[in-house]
Amino acid sequence: KNQVEQSPQSLIILEGKNCTLQCNYTVSPFSNLRWYKQDTGRGPVSLTIMTFSENTKSNGRYTATLDADTKQSSLHITASQLSDSASYICVVSQANSGYALNFGKGTSLLVTP
Amino acid sequence: DSGVTQTPKHLITATGQRVTLRCSPRSGDLSVYWYQQSLDQGLQFLIQYYNGEERAKGNILERFSAQQFPDLHSELNLSSLELGDSALYFCASSPRETLYYNEQFFGPGTRLTVL
Numbered sequence: 001k002n003q004v005e006q007s008p009q010s011l012i013i014l015e016g017k018n019c020t021l022q023c024n025y026t027v028s029p030f031s032n033l034r035w036y037k038q039d040t041g042r043g044p045v046s047l048t049i050m051t052f053s054e055n056t057k058s059n060g061r062y063t064a065t066l067d068a069d070t071k072q073s074s075l076h077i078t079a080s081q082l083s084d085s086a087s088y089i090c091v092v093s094q095a096n097s098g099y100a101l102n103f104g105k106g107t108s109l110l111v112t113p
Numbered sequence: 114d115s116g117v118t119q120t121p122k123h124l125i126t127a128t129g130q131r132v133t134l135r136c137s138p139r140s141g142d143l144s145v146y147w148y149q150q151s152l153d154q155g156l157q158f159l160i161q162y163y164n165g166e167e168r169a170k171g172n173i174l175e176r177f178s179a180q181q182f183p184d185l186h187s188e189l190n191l192s193s194l195e196l197g198d199s200a201l202y203f204c205a206s207s208p209r210e211t212l213y214y215n216e217q218f219f220g221p222g223t224r225l226t227v228l
Contacts, residue, residue, distance in 0.1 A: 032214055043203050043219030093212055105155040
């Protein structure tokens with residue numbers, strides 16, 4: 001069973017609208033959580049990295065939140081743009097295995113005009 | 114541009130064949146990671162090298178092998194290819210041995226098609 005589950009699997013929103021993507025994980029012990037953006041056919045690009053002590057982290061219009069107690073994270077995208085169309089991947093690092101990364105399957109976001 | 118380069122960009126081959134994928138990490142990065150991404154699947158970690166030595170192993174098949182050379186570039190060798198090996202193969206690099214709060218930079222990937 002995947003230790004990182006993302007929802008929704010896919011999402012379509014209108015340009016200019018906000019959206020929130022969810023990530024639930026069971027990875028333990030927890031080290032850090034990352035959000036990546038992956039354009040179709042290209043390599044992932046890091047958006048944020050958060051440790052258990054960080055509740056919120058922003059990168060421009062992207063804001064990630066982390067609740068280490070409930071093992072949940074969200075990525076909020078504000079005022080979406082067409083270029084936000086991509087797959088967003090939640091990745092959780094495990095503390096006792098060389099900080100190995102556990103990847104979610106991603107949420108595919110399509111922003112339409 | 115992440116600074117990580119991968120060649121070739123595309124590769125088409127037949128079942129049973131052997132191919133080699135190449136990766137050059139960002140300048141100064143000592144760790145190289147290989148990942149496989151099949152259609153509709155998440156990224157699967159294959160193997161990590163740090164400064165020429167194997168550091169961690171993931172879901173890498175015995176038909177697959179990798180190495181990191183003294184100049185820090187890395188090669189992933191895939192042999193006895195099967196249809197199911199068709200995927201995007203990504204290389205990533207990072208400065209240190211472990212990923213604790215360290216950025217990982219991904220290359221553009223090599224798309225392998227096995228016919």
